[in-house]
Amino acid sequence: MMGANGAVLFSLLIYAALLYGAVRLIKYFIRYGIDYYFEKLVEYQKNQKHTED
Structure with missing residues (x-):
């Protein structure tokens, strides 16, 4: 019986x-x-600022 308990514990x-x-x-x-x-x-927002100028 101990072997079955060990297998369940291991799984x-x-x-x-x-x-x-x-x-x-x-x-x-x-x-x-x-x-x-x-x-x-942040990179996108920087690019948006450069295109607005």
Whole structure:
């Protein structure tokens, strides 16, 4: 019976590790995606000012 419990525990551990990795990856993409968006926004606004002059 202990072998079955060990297998369930091991599979839960792997599932938790995959979930943790996915959450970290999503947070990374959100953080750097927002930074990229604002960089492009500033660049766009600078270009708009130059075309108005």
